[in-house]
Amino acid sequence: MRVLAQMAMVMNLDKCIGCHTCSVTCKQAWTNRGGVEYAWFNNVETRPGQGYPRTYEDQDRWRGGWTLTRRGRLKLRSGSRLRKLATLFFNPHLPALSDYYEPWTYDYQNLITAPAGDDLPTAKPTAPITWSANWDDSLAGGPELAQHDPILKAMSERIRLEFEQAFMFYLPRICEHCLNPSCVASCPSGAIYKRTEDGIVLVDSDTCRSWRSCVTGCPYKKVFLNHQTGKAEKCTFCFPRIELGMPTVCAQTCVGRLRYIGVVLYDPDRVLEAASVRDEHSLIDAQKQVLLDPHDPSVIEAALRSGIPQDWVVAAQRSPVYSLIFDYQLALPLHPEYRTLPMVWYIPPLSPVVDAVRDTGFDGEDAANLFAAVEALRIPIGYLASLFTAGDPAPVREVLRRLVAMRAFMRDINLGRDPDESIPASVGMTGSQMYDMYRLLAIAKAEDRYVIPHAHREDAGAPNDGCSVPTPVSLPFPKVRQS
Known part of the structure; x- marks a missing residue:
């Protein structure tokens, strides 16, 4: 029996009040740079709703995660190695920026330059707003938006009609740091890896070549492309804090605790079978x-x-x-x-x-x-x-x-x-x-x-992909020259 350690998280949805404090603090810590304005490593979704990016759970459309062949063998929904090679420069199974949202700012100058009047001046958005990371928040769109929820669409007519009774709850989401991560197996460059010492899934920016296969491969759509650097980025489980025995930023600042x-502890030799x-x-x-x-x-x-x-x-x-x-x-x-x-x-x-x-x-x-x-x-x-x-x-x-x-x-x-x-x-x-x-x-x-032991850097081993199938790192993909 082989044993590896895995950092894991449990969220009690009974206590989530949808305040988005976790999202904002994560944004400040990890995605406050150019190129990832649209990216939220942590987001809180109102359910029912389409989620972020829109309808990410519709795997018939986005082709994320794993599926079984007729022989019972595990394979990526996005296709085999040869298919990935053939579609390397054309991948139709990627969410567009409109499925996330077009970042915007506000006309704060109006707060200063507005003429005196009976009403307080406002800072209006500088661009039309049609979607955002929490557009479903608190049933903002009602049945008009929720009917596009992939889960709700797959349920019975009775459930959909009862939606007028307005059931809802909040669902915070981060990267799942899976034991069998499909993003790792999807990456042609081998840039995404699963750390041996704590199971956290990370991206090696030096190896990333912007193929974006990881975005397709992740069924939770928690891998993002930095449009300025051309590198994939994702939730890191706040590993610098974890190594010091501290909780993640989202957990530390969570109002609902x-x-x-x-x-x-888990046995990696059982992952494929499971x-x-x-x-x-x-x-x-x-x-x-x-x-x-x-x-x-x-x-x-x-x-x-x-x-x-x-x-x-x-x-x-x-x-x-x-x-x-x-x-x-x-x-x-x-x-x-x-x-x-x-x-x-x-x-x-x-x-x-x-x-x-x-x-x-x-x-x-x-x-x-x-x-x-x-x-x-x-x-x-x-x-x-x-x-x-x-x-x-x-x-x-x-x-x-x-x-x-x-x-x-x-x-x-x-x-x-x-x-x-x-x-x-x-x-x-x-x-x-x-x-x-x-x-x-x-x-x-x-x-x-939060029971988080300190890291033992002196014992840290080489990166381990942690997948049930070999990752396609040996494909003869060209290296992209970095400017």
Whole structure:
């Protein structure tokens, strides 16, 4: 068994208020230069909505991620090596700048030069605005825009008609730093690589030749081209901060404290098998089998033998990411059907279920009533399943039941009553487990939400592509002379 370490993140969507603080601080730190005005390494999408870039989830159009051949072999949706070579100078599967948005500024001079009047002067945009990174924000366009949401379009007529009831939630997105990154396998120059020491996916600017195959290959469309330098850029998981044991900028500044960062251990030899599972509904379980139990003595021994430092093993044992995925079984990956094995996971949002039950005349805090209301939540389970479980509603339903059970269980404790052990038992947990889950989700301090060991630069190995298939770095592509 071979063991590698992976920095991972979990976001609790129940706590996201859509303030975009994470996006703004990331923008200030990483994309405040010329050529990437349109790029947002972190963005917050209102769901339902088309996302950023527009309809990025429509892989029939954009050809991102992996798919299986008839023989069950994994291949890039964007095509084989020969196809990439043939279309090297013509790639129609790229979002245009209008799919992101045309950056604009404001006429601030008008604030100074406007004549005196009864109304305060305004700074109007200097160009017409037709789209932006958060154009769907808070249902700004209503059904006119949301009907183009690829997930909503694929769902039943009943769900689409019920959209008039205005269900919505916020979805923050960064690069997934996948275990099987299709952007790495797509790059003809081998410029994108997955670091061996922490699994962060980065771009080597010296090697990048602006082919933009990585933009097509990424199904989440989180690789951007700097139009001034001609280099690909992407979320770096704030690796300079991570190496010092500090959380990412987006996590550090998050108002809702919804992000959790930690180390997980995984077996890279199982990645190909997990990504090649035929049944899309089995991909989550397959990915979980790639991740290793850091408390298992055999895993600890193999990790140390693989060169993982002792303090990283300890950090993996304390990882909130591992706890939310395995111990509490709350976190789910975004679009596992892309077969990239993403390592940014999400806790699905719970609609205002208490109010919904209370409106029917029943006790909105009673556990039995809450469990029954899970199926009638305003946010359809089917929509959440299309995001996080490749359309399988069962795992989403179980997560929501656990969140509902936690509310009912903690109500008794907060009111000074004896806790009802039957509530956690109904979702396969003990009372102490549920209380620990509550503490992590609700009142955990920074040192519990961010368990990030310092980097051991003296042990850093050579870059590892981390893909299940060889990357096409040997193709005879010409070198582009840099001016």
